[in-house]
Amino acid sequence: MSDEADSLRALTTDIRDFAREREWEQFHDPKSLILALTGEVGELAELFQWVPADDAVAQFRDPARKQRAGEEISDVLIYLLRLADVLGIDVAAAARAKLADSRRRFAAHEVSGVAPTKE
Amino acid sequence: MSDEADSLRALTTDIRDFAREREWEQFHDPKSLILALTGEVGELAELFQWVPADDAVAQFRDPARKQRAGEEISDVLIYLLRLADVLGIDVAAAARAKLADSRRRFAAHEVSGVAPTKE
Amino acid sequence: MSDEADSLRALTTDIRDFAREREWEQFHDPKSLILALTGEVGELAELFQWVPADDAVAQFRDPARKQRAGEEISDVLIYLLRLADVLGIDVAAAARAKLADSRRRFAAHEVSGVAPTKE
């Protein structure tokens, strides 16, 4: 794959062009995009809901199921990048900053093998 | 930003390393990751839920709120890339293919200004 | 409608019987049920995603759309009651307690007309 194809910024631009060419920008306010994102996360969840947890990776090695999972993950990604774009957020920079922050908050030697609990 | 920082593949590798260093790979089966993704989508939704739809972009120009939105979008992205990685899915290639497919299914001159309805 | 038909406890029992008759109880661990719930919330979100916020109530007065919304809301409710049942939670009592707690935390004269913000 070319560097271009792997770039978050290039993908964001392509999604923006896709919306613009169809005059769909009018529908892309943040709340509507989050609902669309929720819809795609729901479709992703449905693919895995009844699969045994410890067999999910194995079952999704099947090419047809892997293809379907890839499509749903892509749909989530596309709406997520569209949302960031509409809000003027540089998602690559934001994700880098978030990961750096998580590295500080969860020191490897302190949390090793322990899942952080949400209360 | 360097090309590296904007790369989906490089970000995926960094997230994998982050999990590996903390021995958190054991928790990262697909179903658990989709639940974590759902949690982050929920936090994103909460930021916008009571904001008037047509004022959301303007209200999130405020630096503190934009920062918060960027963090939640990042959390969604991080779990999404982690999920794709665990499933062995090249998310950049999958998103490119999905976008190409949408270009075929929704010809610009046919759907211009009309939101596709889900039934 | 009879009192029975309107009862959360009776509905919960019917859903349990439905699962038992099909030997689907084996699939109904909490994580799987939350993924199924997420799937149904996604279908609900998709119905409304591109509808203008201030026109949604009016558009869903249309009988066919109201019917569809009722079906998706029902699917969410069914998985939610099934989850509570699996966890041994009396959802009617829990919801009553939550509402009483909200009445204490959000005194009407203090929060009147102000949406509580999530930070």
Added chain:
Amino acid sequence: MSDEADSLRALTTDIRDFAREREWEQFHDPKSLILALTGEVGELAELFQWVPADDAVAQFRDPARKQRAGEEISDVLIYLLRLADVLGIDVAAAARAKLADSRRRFAAHEVSGVAPTKE
């Protein structure tokens, strides 16, 4: 518990009164309510995300965790009933109809022990 406390219709009325007393009805358009619902489903998902699937029921017998799960399930239920109310949907009748429809579509002797797959 009294019949009243267990009634979907009585609970719906109480939630409506709660919103009315705080003049929060103005915020309760369907899209905003679905975002709020998504937020609460996210909080529910976070409680379970890293728990082993086959140990979730046992871990949530702990009174404090059961209490937390009951609160999040209640929050989902409250927004769901509020949404149905705003749309004029009788959720008890809708859920009864949906369950009857599922009984027809999934005959017990045909689907016994087989999880319905979503494609």
